[in-house]
Every structure is written in structure tokens, then in C-alpha cells.
Amino acid sequence: MEYIVTSKEMRECDMTAIKDCGIPAMVLMERAALSVFSEIEAFLSETIRIAIFAGCGNNGGDGLALARLLAEKGIHADIFLIGNTEKLSMECGSQLSILKQLGITVNSKSAKAEYDMVVDCLFGTGLTREITGIYEEAVRAINCYGEKGSRVIAVDIPSGVCADSGKILGCAVKAELTVALQYGKAGHYLYPGKMLCGHTVVHNIGIPESFKSGKEPSFFSYREEDIHGILPERAAFGNKGTFGRILLVAGSRDMAGAALLCGKTILRSGAGMLKIITAAENRDLILRELPEAMIYTYEGKPEEEKVRQSIAWADVIVAGCGISTDENAELLMEMILEQGEKRAVIDADGLNLIAREGSLQEKLLKYQKGRVILTPHPGEFIRLAGISMNTYKENPAFYLKKLAKEYGCVIAGKDAVTLVASPDERMVYLNRTGNDGMATAGSGDVLAGVIGALSASLEYFQAACCGVFLHGLAGDMAAEKQGKRGMLASDISAELKELLKEETAEREKRI
Ligand SMILES: NC(=O)C1=CN([C@@H]2O[C@H](COP(=O)(O)OP(=O)(O)OC[C@H]3O[C@@H](n4cnc5c(N)ncnc54)[C@H](O)[C@@H]3O)[C@@H](O)[C@H]2O)[C@@H](O)CC1
Ligand SMILES: Nc1ncnc2c1ncn2[C@@H]1O[C@H](COP(=O)(O)OP(=O)(O)O)[C@@H](O)[C@H]1O
Numbered sequence: 134m135e136y137i138v139t140s141k142e143m144r145e146c147d148m149t150a151i152k153d154c155g156i157p158a159m160v161l162m163e164r165a166a167l168s169v170f171s172e173i174e175a176f177l178s179e180t181i182r183i184a185i186f187a188g189c190g191n192n193g194g195d196g197l198a199l200a201r202l203l204a205e206k207g208i209h210a211d212i213f214l215i216g217n218t219e220k221l222s223m224e225c226g227s228q229l230s231i232l233k234q235l236g237i238t239v240n241s242k243s244a245k246a247e248y249d250m251v252v253d254c255l256f257g258t259g260l261t262r263e264i265t266g267i268y269e270e271a272v273r274a275i276n277c278y279g280e281k282g283s284r285v286i287a288v289d290i291p292s293g294v295c296a297d298s299g300k301i302l303g304c305a306v307k308a309e310l311t312v313a314l315q316y317g318k319a320g321h322y323l324y325p326g327k328m329l330c331g332h333t334v335v336h337n338i339g340i341p342e343s344f345k346s347g348k349e350p351s352f353f354s355y356r357e358e359d360i361h362g363i364l365p366e367r368a369a370f371g372n373k374g375t376f377g378r379i380l381l382v383a384g385s386r387d388m389a390g391a392a393l394l395c396g397k398t399i400l401r402s403g404a405g406m407l408k409i410i411t412a413a414e415n416r417d418l419i420l421r422e423l424p425e426a427m428i429y430t431y432e433g434k435p436e437e438e439k440v441r442q443s444i445a446w447a448d449v450i451v452a453g454c455g456i457s458t459d460e461n462a463e464l465l466m467e468m469i470l471e472q473g474e475k476r477a478v479i480d481a482d483g484l485n486l487i488a489r490e491g492s493l494q495e496k497l498l499k500y501q502k503g504r505v506i507l508t509p510h511p512g513e514f515i516r517l518a519g520i521s522m523n524t525y526k527e528n529p530a531f532y533l534k535k536l537a538k539e540y541g542c543v544i545a546g547k548d549a550v551t552l553v554a555s556p557d558e559r560m561v562y563l564n565r566t567g568n569d570g571m572a573t574a575g576s577g578d579v580l581a582g583v584i585g586a587l588s589a590s591l592e593y594f595q596a597a598c599c600g601v602f603l604h605g606l607a608g609d610m611a612a613e614k615q616g617k618r619g620m621l622a623s624d625i626s627a628e629l630k631e632l633l634k635e636e637t638a639e640r641e642k643r644i
């Protein structure tokens with residue numbers, strides 16, 4: 134698990150290190166410069182032509198310290214200090230005076246030279262407004278070098294990328310490599326910032342871990358190596374009941390595939406038993422393609438007693454994929470939400486029905502807190518929340534948390550970067566796996582399936598985060614084999630099986 138912070142949280146960490154622990158700011162800056170140095174060391178030689186663009190804050194200070202480290206190794210860098218040098222931050226001022234003492238020249242304007250490497254230290258987490266004027270010229274100059282083939286390295290975050298939202302404030306540097314200091318910032322991983330960072334590496338600069346439960350940062354994320362820690366153990370003595378009885382309410386007359394894709398994924402993700410409630414038209418397909426599932430199909434109106442029995446049987450209900458928004462679907466959703474306590478994953482049309490019907494909203498509000506996981510894509514989310522797309526995109530984490538609290542649900546806000554919010558003020562999970570090949574019909578059904586299966590053995594929020602993470606990893610594996618253009622949602626489902634197989638094999642090797 135890795136923390137991901139906002140600029141305010143990063144500042145608080147810096148302050149804790151400096152004020153409470155007594156680590157001098159100049160020591161942190163030296164560690165920052167050493168981190169960047171270690172990342173670029175492999176490319177260095179005495180003939181390399183380097184330019185460092187520094188601003189007047191501490192990000193600029195990092196750059197000046199780097200220039201000194203380079204000089205120590207006999208490597209010259211052209212240094213351009215952009216801005217009003219009368220307003221340097223204290224540490225940046227100290228770095229500048231050290232350079233002067235050492236006789237290292239600092240320029241105020243960029244020259245029209247050629248460079249193999251350009252280091253961007255104009256702005257870091259202290260960027261507060263749009264970049265204009267001389268700073269904009271400097272950003273454009275850096276990008277021009279990049280386009281001509283210079284390696285562009287961003288210190289902490291590319292200048293112009295908002296560390297909190299990933300938005301571009303006016304203009305921004307496009308880096309090949311970003312050396313993030315101490316923690317990844319949300320802006321490194323949210324679009325469009327993510328595209329401008331290139332490859333992001335996070336370096337520890339010696340700030341002691343100061344997050345305590347309840348005072349944690351805004352976001353966390355999983356890394357590939359976390360997989361063993363988050364997946365539940367499978368009990369060797371378990372039976373099919375142990376691993377979860379999942380009821381899937383999915384598929385309608387014209388949407389058979391959703392039930393099949395989601396159902397297959399549920400069983401492939403380790404669930405013990407699956408029962409599908411779907412329209413009669415899907416019966417043959419499911420019996421043929423997924424004979425492992427039990428099935429109840431309805432012709433006309435679903436029989437309420439049969440549905441009630443199935444709900445009572447289940448440990449987890451997954452509902453909504455392809456059920457349509459007709460009266461049968463509405464009745465099924467009413468019955469699912471009515472009982473108010475079973476673990477449930479609600480997706481797609483299930484969400485559209487809730488957005489449309491006040492009676493479903495009321496039932497969801499009364500449902501036991503934390504027992505429902507909603508998995509809306511942005512279109513579904515704005516219908517549920519009653520806000521515009523622009524408003525949602527302004528700050529998705531905020532609106533996800535707000536609605537999660539209102540409904541007492543876990544909400545996985547699907548998007549290119551999926552965020553998962555819990556109803557109880559926990560950190561938001563920010564997902565870093567997956568790729569645009571997953572923007573393909575049915576991949577949401579696969580996600581609902583894996584989250585449903587995991588909900589049988591993991592706590593709800595964890596099941597949602599873990600499901601999103603695995604779904605993205607499987608999507609990356611599918612993209613590697615099939616290509617992003619050609620991959621299908623069923624490829625993601627198949628790769629999930631492979632991924633879980635590898636995980637089990639690894640785990641068994643370690644016993
Ligand atoms: N002790 C610390 O706080 C440490 C900070 N470090 C570095 O310092 C950075 C943060 O430093 P700062 O807080 O000084 O912030 P920055 O260096 O990112 O920039 C802040 C300065 O830029 C100005 N500014 C903001 N937006 C502007 C705009 N659009 N146009 C013109 N000027 C603008 C601000 O008024 C301020 O003077 C981090 O990203 C990291 O690189 C590291 O050296 C590690 C230690
Ligand atoms: N550009 C992208 N990068 C990463 N993941 C993506 C991207 N586009 C879509 N996804 C993922 O693909 C899935 C799409 O789900 P959804 O929109 O519900 O599709 P469907 O309704 O067709 O099943 C979500 O999990 C989403 O996070």
C-alpha cells in the first residue's frame with residue numbers, strides 16, 4: 134500500500150520533519166537533489182549538455198542543489214533561474230549563495246543552445262495559479278527542447294501540473310521522467326497530469342512517516358507486490374459454501390452477454406456457487422456457456438417468492454448488469470434493496486433505476502451502512518448524484534465521498550483512473566492499474582463480477598479496491614497479449630483467472 138498526498142498534506146509532512154523532528158529543510162533538499170542525481174546518473178558523462186530551469190521556490194532550490202552535485206562530478210549545467218530573485222524562498226536563496234561562493238554561474242534567461250537533458254525545477258507542489266509570462270516562456274522552452282529530443286526530467290512534478298488534481302494550470306512541462314519526492318501526489322496519477330509525468334518514480338527523502346489512522350492522507354493505492362497482502366487466503370478445508378454463494382441478477386431480453394460475462398468472472402474469481410436470475414431469453418445461452426451456474430429465468434413478471442428465496446440463499450448479490458430499466462428490472466431492484474442487509478454490488482442499469490426511482494433511493498438510504506458497493510461510470514454517477522459532468526470532473530474524489538457518505542455505500546467511481554470512496558471518511562483508493570484498452574463493452578460487467586466474488590471474503594471497501602486493482606492488472610495483461618485495440622472484456626476475465634492462478638502458485642511456493 135502506498136500513500137498518495139495532496140500539496141497541503143505534503144507541506145504538513147515537510148513541516149513535521151522540519152519543526153517536530155528537527156530535520157533541517159536544507160537536509161531534505163539535499164536528499165531531493167541526490168534522488169534526482171541518482172535517477173539521471175546513468176545518462177551522465179562529462180560531455181553531456183544539461184540545462185536546469187529553476188524557479189524561486191524550493192523546487193528551484195532542489196535544482197540549484199542538483200547543479201552543485203553535478204559540478205562536484207565535473208559536469209557543467211547551464212542554470213536558468215527564472216523569476217524575481219528578490220523573492221527567493223529561504224532555502225533557494227541559500228542554495229544560490231552556495232553556488233555563488235563556488236563560482237558557479239547562474240543565468241536569468243535561457244540561451245538558444247542545444248541540450249541532451251533539461252531538468253525542470255520551476256514549480257513543484259507550491260504552484261497555486263496559472264503559469265503566465267516569463268514562466269510560461271520557460272515552460273515552452275523546456276517543451277521545445279523535449280520535442281527536439283532532449284531528455285526532460287521533472288523534479289517532484291512537471292511544472293504546470295496541479296499536484297492535487299492533475300489539471301494543467303495554464304501550460305505545463307511534458308516530462309519523460311518525473312522524480313517525485315517522498316510521496317506520489319494525486320496530480321501524478323490523475324489525467325491529464327499522468328500523461329505529462331512520463332514515468333514517475335517516488336524517492337524517499339527522509340521524511341519520517343507521520344500518518345496515523347484518522348489523520349491519513351487523502352489517497353492510497355496498491356502496487357503489484359501488494360497483491361499477496363490483500364487477497365484472502367483460501368482455506369484448504371473449505372467447501373463451496375465457504376467461498377461464497379453469489380446471486381447474480383443480470384441480463385435482459387436484449388442483453389444476454391452481461392449476465393454471462395459477469396457470471397463467468399464471479400466463478401473464475403474464486404466464488405463457490407453462483408445463481409443467476411435473468412430473463413427467459415438468456416436461459417439457453419447460460420446453460421450452454423456456463424453450466425456451473427444455477428439459474429432462475431422469468432418470462433413476464435419474475436415470481437416474487439422465487440426471487441426472495443434466492444436472495445435469502447445468497448451471501449452476496451451482484452445486480453444490475455444489463456437488466457434494463459423496465460418494470461421487471463425495477464421489481465427485482467425493489468426486492469434486492471428491500472431486505473436491506475445482504476452484501477450487494479450494484480452496477481449499470483441497477484444504478485440507473487436508483488437514479489430514476491425515489492422509492493429505490495429511500496431503500497438504499499435505509500440499507501445497512503457499508504453493505505452496498507455501487508460501481509458507476511461517470512454517466513451513471515452524475516445521474517445518481519444529480520450533478521453535471523463538468524461539476525463531477527472538477528473534483529471526482531469529493532463528489533464520490535459525498536455520495537458515499539449520504540447513502541452509506543462504498544462507491545467505485547469507474548473511469549480511466551478509478552477512485553473508490555467509503556462512507557466513513559477513509560482514504561480514497563486511487564487505482565493505477567489498467568489502460569484504455571479497457572474502454573470496451575462489457576469490461577464493467579467483469580469488474581462487478583470480480584468485486585462480487587471478493588465481497589464474499591473481504592471487507593466491503595477492501596473488496597471494491599482490490600477488485601478494481603485486479604481488474605486493471607488483468608486489463609494490462611490482456612492488452613499485452615491482445616493489444617489495446619483488439620482486446621475484449623472476455624479477455625480481461627480470462628486474464629483475471631491467470632492472475633489469480635499466478636498469485637496462488639506464488640503463495641504456495643512461499644509456504
Ligand atoms: N522543505 C520543503 O518544503 C521541501 C521542499 N522541496 C521542494 O520544494 C517544492 C515546494 O516548494 P515551494 O513550496 O517553495 O513551492 P514551489 O517551489 O513549487 O513554488 C512556489 C513559488 O512559486 C510561486 N508561484 C506559485 N504559482 C505560481 C505561478 N503560476 N506563477 C508564478 N509564481 C508562482 C509561489 O508564490 C512561490 O513563491 C517541492 O515540490 C519540492 O520540489 C524539497 O526540497 C524537499 C523539502
Ligand atoms: N482509459 C481507460 N484506462 C483505464 N481503464 C479504463 C479506461 N476506460 C475505461 N476503463 C475501465 O473499464 C471499465 C469500463 O466500465 P463500464 O464503463 O461500466 O463499461 P461497460 O458498461 O461496457 O461494461 C471500468 O472499470 C473503467 O475503469
Ligand SMILES: [K+]
Nearest residue numbers: 253256290292
Ligand atoms: K518541477
